[in-house]
Amino acid sequence: MIPMANVAVVAEPPIGEFAAASVSDGTAGRAPELERSIHRVFIKSILRGTEDFLGRRVVVGGWVKTGREQGKGSFAFLELNDGSCLANLQVIVEAAVHPLTQLIPTGTCVLVEGVLKKPPEGAKQSVELSVDKVLEVGVVDAAKYPLPKTKLTLEFLRDFVHFRARTNTISAVARIRDELAYATHTFFRENGFRYVHTPIITTSDCEGAGEMFQVTTLFSDAEKTEQELKKNPPPSESEIEAAKFLVKEKGERVSILKQSKASKEEVTAAVSELTKAKETVTRLEERFNMIGGIARKDGKIDYARDFFGRQAFLTVSGQLQVETYACALGNVYTFGPTFRAEHSHTSRHLAEFWMVEPEIAFANLEDDMNYAESYVKFLCQWLLDHCLEDMEFMVKFIDKEAIERLKLVSSKPFERISYTKAIGILENVKDKKFENKVEWGVDLASEHERYLTETVFKKPVIVYNYPKGIKAFYMKLNDDGKTVAAMDVLVPRVGELIGGSQREERLDVLIRRILEAGLPLEPYEWYLDLRRFGTVKHSGFGLGFERMILFATGIDNIRDVIPFPRFPGRADL
């Protein structure tokens, strides 16, 4: 789809696609004393609609990719990029219009007005802008700009997350990411799914495992409290005893007054003194029990004093919560950030990443696989249909097979094999020595997954019915008593892209599985309730959104496919 607004042609009525612009020009309500709105045309619109634009006057804004003076300083060529697409617009400015040296440094921002012209015969570009007004300039001191014109590594760019979207690779990734997000919403919408915002702060732990970040307000006053405690030292045990004794005394006095039918005022006054004495004890005990400014109870951190009155964490998955909506709305999905506090420094792990998690009522494992396969195919086809220029860039500079891979996945049916069969295949592999053991009951390692999808089947593979010992408690136990109705989608280059399962809908089996996993039942009572009242066969899966981008682009490091990567020791901005 072509961007249709923030687009107008100066001094002439909008043409062609812009007639459909959905943003009002504000004329109905405009405030006369304000600067008139800046209407600029996206470079993408110009380059895709060249014929309509030739000869027209437009305003264009963007950042200079490269600039050079020509004709002995009489004019300059600027390659201008505005992020709407990968390609630049060639802009020509004469020296009489604006001092050229100010315009040509890489990174300079300009807003210019001019006429779109056909370039001379033989030129590479199909259109160029001949500028007669330079409306705004955001200058760059080339000596200080952190992103010089030379080729920069992705690793180097990670130290400049606030600038790196100005590079070709990172801006192309941003557009691909945006397209995949919209494709996700579109796919699920077309299939009758509703988007549910599951909580980020949670008091449930999805699998009873996994390192979680804690969310707290206990620290924010701790240092202040500690300073104050240094000035006013905390009470001694004997002070607390004395205060408690006072409570006892005041309590007895109230009893005596009540028994002796004293006046209402006398009783009220005595009760008020008792209340004050009790408050004093509470305050003293709190101060006595603080360690490092943080409240304690029975030797442990007193989370009753934290914001939510209990320990709270950042979610590791929205699955359990979204199941409550699947058991009401039928087909639902969540798409949001998830967190792992693992000290992983690999190219595949982030502390904060985005997950897509559909959950489907009245669905068994085969339904789950059908949705997973259709969803991945839909994403791949979407990029081919909507993002080809950026994908061609990936082929040229990152991974020459990127487009071929999308075509393969979007067109070929996925192979579906049981875990048991997969183990059988891997045990008989002669041409390769695996680092990790292949044995029934042990999880597949990444090398096994990639061997299956890249070497054996040369297309995506869904492996299903895994041993129960290596999977989570909520997965449906199969009739064999040994396996669960889980499935993983494996794709070339990345390995596991999706993990999913049919959920255990039988109350008795689920309780048994929770206990077998060594987990307490109490935190899962609400989850068990879904099985107690109107239980339903249901299934779901999770797709790691950044994994999908790695798969699509061929980029190596997950830190380069999320705008602001978070990992141990690092959370810039």
Next chain:
Amino acid sequence: MIPMANVAVVAEPPIGEFAAASVSDGTAGRAPELERSIHRVFIKSILRGTEDFLGRRVVVGGWVKTGREQGKGSFAFLELNDGSCLANLQVIVEAAVHPLTQLIPTGTCVLVEGVLKKPPEGAKQSVELSVDKVLEVGVVDAAKYPLPKTKLTLEFLRDFVHFRARTNTISAVARIRDELAYATHTFFRENGFRYVHTPIITTSDCEGAGEMFQVTTLFSDAEKTEQELKKNPPPSESEIEAAKFLVKEKGERVSILKQSKASKEEVTAAVSELTKAKETVTRLEERFNMIGGIARKDGKIDYARDFFGRQAFLTVSGQLQVETYACALGNVYTFGPTFRAEHSHTSRHLAEFWMVEPEIAFANLEDDMNYAESYVKFLCQWLLDHCLEDMEFMVKFIDKEAIERLKLVSSKPFERISYTKAIGILENVKDKKFENKVEWGVDLASEHERYLTETVFKKPVIVYNYPKGIKAFYMKLNDDGKTVAAMDVLVPRVGELIGGSQREERLDVLIRRILEAGLPLEPYEWYLDLRRFGTVKHSGFGLGFERMILFATGIDNIRDVIPFPRFPGRADL
């Protein structure tokens, strides 16, 4: 749009709309030993496509809203809801098909197969399902089910967030929320915006104000460490001195060996001893400095030991970060969760809520207003076009003006007045006594905002150019030196729905404003960099997503328009 998949007609080929189903039936790759997929038809599809369905055999799944036995127990009517729409499907089951008492309790889940028939003349419904197979039942013990058939208050339902989506109101809200989310993505996409995932965990504080949640892993080992320190008491100061002395000795030995040109082996061994001695000091000092199991440095919590090597928080806004992408891609937006650790117990505040924040390069305040107005209009029109059944429910049970309000907002141009003018109007109000002072320089209270939009103008109002003293440092200073280019969109019932501004793009002014706000420059260096290198006029705004749902539905309490509300003392699930 009609949901098109998870839909098939049993034993007959798909018809009509279902031909477009985008989910494969998996036949190409299906695993023969698995249970065949469950194809069910959405009730929404049946009710909207009645003519096509009459006489056809289908599978339908859902939860019983009400069930009753008829004809002396010979058959039962079930009002079945599957969440795909508000309306129920009437289902008839004969006693010979299944024990009726198991089917009729409210909340029972059934998957049934049968034929869709035209009901008798005069019936309310246009179609009913005559069931001949009950495929699955998820039973309910009516005596224990927490949601009886009686009318329940929204407040009561807040104690059952895992079930409340099964009620008419909360499921309608969920569908409206889903529609508004998709409308948001669609609006921005159509206008050339790219979706950017700004970070949830941040080391920046957006406005140098606002209570933030802290994200940490320091607690997770604290209790364990503390236990361990009780068994092995921390070192005394003299022990540390002794260890430091050892480092000095070992260091001198290394120097001597090097000077005397000792053998390589001797030097290596000495260096290794020195390293060990240094590690011992570090370990002892760490243990010495711990308080309550948490590492300290110079009397403060040592955040260098936390996961990110520094203090980290949950974001209060993605604005500052998304500006980095606006200054590269042009038109961008973020749509994600944001957090406030404020102890507010009002019906308008949540600790976790969703915000939509567009940021637009080459845009001044008027552009900002134009986008804001167009976006709100688009959302309102979208609900009228896509969600009328649920909106009619709101009119009937929640707020009789809900649809009128959407029509008003989507059709009338918003009023635009300066803050100064707004104050002038409010100062001259005779018919109402405000609780809060009206005075130039003081922020508008909710009562003032609602008076302007509801009483004075009777339509949405955009107030712009606020006194700089009541707005954030990043807002562009106007030429008068007294006001900033800020704007708020006020709407009936809710008051402020959107807050936005043109951003200060001038480096020198921005630095001055940060310092005037009493903030340090260092944390904002990256933000200042955007003005140092290729600065651009840009603007943006934020819309509180839950506020928009309150506005659309007329629901009173914000806790009822988010699936899993978080507020002080409460974070269920």
